[in-house]
Amino acid sequence: MIRKEAIEIAIKEIGNQPIISANGYISRDLYNVYDKHSNFYMIGSMGLASSIGLGVALKNSKKRIFVFDGDGNILMNLGSLTTISSQKPKNLVHIVFDNSVHESTGSQPTNSNLVHIEKIAKACNYNHVYITKDQNNFLKIIQKIKKLKGPIMILVKIQQSKGQRSERIKISPVRIKERFMQSI
């Protein structure tokens, strides 16, 4: 499965719930698959999607908050996992799309295939941690977690997209912020 296919599966279950998406192709794919007001596209500040997601989750305890992260992104902000652990947000679902490369900059290796990000999340006391590379299995997991308490991590091992590029986000950053704030 490539990232866009994985995002399409996730969106089937997430629907209109808030998503904070990491910079690069992750936000671009989400924008192309299903743009909505409650998507916060983080177009710069690489690494920080999980931190922004934590901030939103802590202030909106009755809503489920989803983070669409990447392997390069989370490896740049591993400390975030310990802070999430300290705050225990029950409503945070952290999905990491892992292709083991920085695809947005030309597919240089991230070395995520040499370590176990799912084990790091477990060691950081995430309540539930899943790893999958299969589309049907990913759909089952994302259905199953609806009744579970977070923090939850789903590590989705994906293939590189090979030329299937989503277009850039055409909404201004200030507008992205404003419409997200109105939606939440």
Add this chain to the structure above:
Amino acid sequence: MKKLNQERMFNFLANNGIKNFIGVPDSTLKHFIEQGLKKKKILIATREEEAIGIATGMLLSKSPSLIFLQNAGFANSLSTITSLVQLYQFPLIFLIGWRGYQKNDAPEHKKIGKIQPELIKSLGLKSRIIRDKNWKECCNWVIAESKNGHTCALIVPREFID
């Protein structure tokens, strides 16, 4: 700044609408942070950019937020400030402890301390130097700036050597 004024400053901000205090500890701001910890209103992040990320998430939820950090950590965060805080226009309040303000501070603080005013200027970030004599006026200023949707900074010079 004196211990008592740092404590007063924390209480004043907390009592005037600032809901979240997130950051990385700094000895210049020690008493401010300790007061916040006593009141259970402090969230300690692993590094400054992470603190900014969490604070912007809270601002997305319309919850007024301040981050506290040392000027070294402020310098670490330059790109996050330009590509997240300023790009999306988040009304975040920075409280920055200024090491290297005095010429005889520890060697690791000298260079970054010297260029601190230029960094703020280059970013175009509105700021005030806060001291014992003007803390209340400065706090009122950041509260007003943040309400008006502006990013702003208070800088606390370290006027002692330990």
